[in-house]
Amino acid sequence: MVKKDFITSIVLLAFSLSIVVSSYTMPRLERRNIDPFSAPGVVPGMIGCILLILALILLVRSVRRGGYLLFSAAAQESGGHRGAAWRVILTLAISLIYAVGLLGRIDYTMVTLLYVFVFIVLFEYRRGLPLSAQLKIVGYALLQALIAALLITLVFRKLFLVDLP
């Protein structure tokens, strides 16, 4: 965690500095004759300063504990399972393609069907299984995706009168 803290503290430091700078350069609206204490940059500047101080504390603490030794053996931290990381990346990738890439461009029911189907197949498919078992997984995934997509569309659109993307 020390190594992670070191990295996040640097990111936070840069982020909070940018908040402070942009708050300082924010217009003070003198032309409108407003009270300088009510200028829009006052509170962001204060929050930026607080974040800067907290990030500095985090940085000093992680440096003291050797967090800056990013590539040394002492600072190597167990990164968890490789499989776990892959599962997260895969989930993130297909969810991003669905929510940011395709949604709003293709019909909602269609794209939802596709997403649910791909998700199930990607995580349930096992190469070593006999062909009949593999086909069964794909078939069930398609059936579930079809039911889910139709049901969500119907329930939200017709029952709860909610707009869908």
Next chain:
Amino acid sequence: MFEGLKYFIDGLLGFMTVRTIFDVLWSTQLGIIVGMLPGLTATMGVALMTTLTFSMPPENAILILVCMYIGAIYGGGRSAILLNIPGTPANAATAMDGHPLAMRGEAGQAIGISTTGSFLGSIIGMVLLAFCTPLLGNFALNFQSFEFFWLAIFGIVISGNLTAPKDPIKGWISGFLGIFVALIGMESIHGFVRFSFGNTNLAGGINLIPAMVGAFGFAEILSMMKYEQVNVVKTRIKRIIPRVAQIVKFRYTIIRSGLIGTLIGAIPGVGEDIAAWVSYDFAKRGSNKPDEFGKGSVEGLIASETGNNAAVAGAVIPVLSLGIPGSAPAAVLLAAMFIHGVRPGPMIMIESPDFVYKVVAMVFLATCAMFILGLSMVRYVVKILQVPRTKLMPIIFTLCVVGSFAIQSRVFDVRVMVFFGILGFLMKEMEYPVAPMILGLILGTMLDTNFRRALVIAEGEILPFISRPICLVLIFFIVITLVSKTKWFNRLLSGIKQAVKKLFQKRGNHG
């Protein structure tokens, strides 16, 4: 007081229609299922339900949300008992003793005890909600901009401290990041657009519901997919209804946990998980058999479940009286109230006192429904836990998408949800609590407006900020919270304790 009772009975009678009872039953049952399923938290359940109840009359919509909230916090105990995975973070302490009980073949008894504990905790919380909301609301009428500024800071500091007990700095960073996010968009005093970088969507600000659905929904999906599926304990669920003698035996634990749960729930942004842990810890310290805790102690199970459900009503106290949420699901409830035109805050006891007692009646109805549904159909409902997460998670994500899109029909909100989902997941991985960030998102506007207004009133002077009596009390608590985890403060505290002990010992010897 009698006026309050009258409002409560009127509210309760007003809800006694077939349609409303039906709404109470289905939403509580849905809440139990949402709570049971790991990956679906109470916050997400209430947020999604806010979308679904958008077109309903305000009272019905808020009733459904309260039922979902209470049902979900209770339902999380089921998966904690049967899977050793808390359905919601509020049920982590439940798993400590609930799962060992299930492993011993006493799953039915564990579910029955957790149901009764949740029911009694919720009733204690409800009574305190009815008594404390008017008191706190009337007291808050003395607040001016100076006090509201300190209250916002206090909320962030204490929430950060309690949600990240190992490393409060991370909790505070999370809270102040939330405040920064709230500052994006058009500010309320001069209408100046901050940090939008020319993007018209950002100029409108970050909506709370998509941010919460992302931080508590999508982030949870990513976390759940990290691990392989865990199997449900294969045990026959026998007797579920608990023995009265067993409940009576732990009456003091129940009352203590109920009071602690409500109090912790009422602290801004802290929530049910901390309430359950603190109740559990107190029960262990006060128990005759502390060794049994963690190995299937009925007392431990009852303490955590009473604590977390009492915190639900506790979290609603500051929502109604101050307009500040006590927990993450209460934050969504607060947002839903605003969406439906209800304006909670110090003025509520003057503008619409009947609404406060209607909420008390809603909590009562939801608690009764939870108790009845919790003790019935257990064997059938737990079958839902056997649905593999590979089949469940894509559906939950599609619900996250719909939930964030539906409030304003903007694809931008879906992107906000995804962004906060990734941010929430990374924060979890780096051990930053998410709840303070959400609290910051709510308190940001309050802090911004009140700080600048107070500066204008005081003509730039700092003295009014530190000389007003309520400000002084809040500053005292902020300082204590900030230094409470430092080594020198703990040394000072233990020194004082030792000195007091010695003083009493001396007196005892003289006597």
